[in-house]
Amino acid sequence: MARSNLAIRTAFAAVAIPIVLIAVYAGGVVLALLLALAAGLSAWEYFRLARAAGQPSLESEGIVLAVLLPLAVHAYRTGDFNPPVLTFGAIVILLLMIVGIWRMGVQGSPIPGIAITVFGVLYASGMLTFAYGLRYHNYAVGARAGALLLLYPLLLTWTSDTAAYFAGRALGRHKLIPAVSPGKTVEGAVGALVLTALVSWLYAHYVLAPGAELALTTANAVLFGVVVSAAVQFGDLVESLFKRAAGVKDSSHIIPGHGGVLDRLDGLFFALPTAYLAFTMPHVLIPALR
Numbered sequence: 001m002a003r004s005n006l007a008i009r010t011a012f013a014a015v016a017i018p019i020v021l022i023a024v025y026a027g028g029v030v031l032a033l034l035l036a037l038a039a040g041l042s043a044w045e046y047f048r049l050a051r052a053a054g055q056p057s058l059e060s061e062g063i064v065l066a067v068l069l070p071l072a073v074h075a076y077r078t079g080d081f082n083p084p085v086l087t088f089g090a091i092v093i094l095l096l097m098i099v100g101i102w103r104m105g106v107q108g109s110p111i112p113g114i115a116i117t118v119f120g121v122l123y124a125s126g127m128l129t130f131a132y133g134l135r136y137h138n139y140a141v142g143a144r145a146g147a148l149l150l151l152y153p154l155l156l157t158w159t160s161d162t163a164a165y166f167a168g169r170a171l172g173r174h175k176l177i178p179a180v181s182p183g184k185t186v187e188g189a190v191g192a193l194v195l196t197a198l199v200s201w202l203y204a205h206y207v208l209a210p211g212a213e214l215a216l217t218t219a220n221a222v223l224f225g226v227v228v229s230a231a232v233q234f235g236d237l238v239e240s241l242f243k244r245a246a247g248v249k250d251s252s253h254i255i256p257g258h259g260g261v262l263d264r265l266d267g268l269f270f271a272l273p274t275a276y277l278a279f280t281m282p283h284v285l286i287p288a289l290r
Contacts, residue, residue: 032074039125167191200225232267239266
């Protein structure tokens with residue numbers, strides 16, 4: 001990595017990390033606004049990829065819905081917005097169908113356009129919004145516990161990405177799925193699983209248990225790390241598949257030295273729902289949680 005690029009990445013991280021930590025601890029509307037911003041940018045990049053791949057969509061409507069989703073979840077928690085979820089979702093989809101027919105017509109492929117739009121909102125915003133659910137999970141009592149619980153998959157995602165990169169560069173010999181992502185190796189994937197499992201145990205034992213009064217056994221902490229790392233790597237492959245279809249290397253160049261928002265958050269999109277599921281259905285993965 002060139003020194004200038006490394007310096008740009010370091011400067012960006014020095015600004016972005018404190019903002020994320022503040023939003024995670026503050027929660028509420030601060031966290032919702034940060035998620036809305038990330039979701040809106042992610043949706044914008046997703047629809048750009050879809051357009052580059054020759055796929056129709058309702059871009060403007062999709063971006064607006066992606067921004068509104070985290071804010072709606074926040075308003076739902078505070079009681080300011082409390083519609084029947086299934087009914088509201090059905091109304092949104094019906095409205096998208098009406099707009100799709102009106103704007104696209106028969107020749108504009110309204111059926112795939114609407115489907116791609118709905119998927120884009122769920123992918124770029126719905127998956128990310130699980131961060132809000134983790135921050136206010138029933139297991140997390142108080143701001144500190146909620147913040148520590150949310151930081152758990154955030155830390156593991158960063159660990160998995162970093163370990164996969166360095167293990168792949170140092171030991172990589174066998175390609176993982178070259179047709180999707182030629183740079184990823186089996187050795188990098190295994191290295192990510194191992195290091196993420198170790199960091200998961202350390203965080204659960206030395207941070208989560210004393211700081212949030214949430215205890216995991218060693219086996220379950222290790223298993224949680226492995227599952228989250230697998231989710232992160234799968235998320236990375238999914239975004240690589242999208243970029244392959246669009247014929248681009250990066251989802252955009254909006255982040256200095258990093259590429260696009262999707263390039264940085266792709267693994268997190270899958271890590272957050274996985275972590276939420278693990279803590280919401282503890283009998284599936286972490287039965288020792290107390």
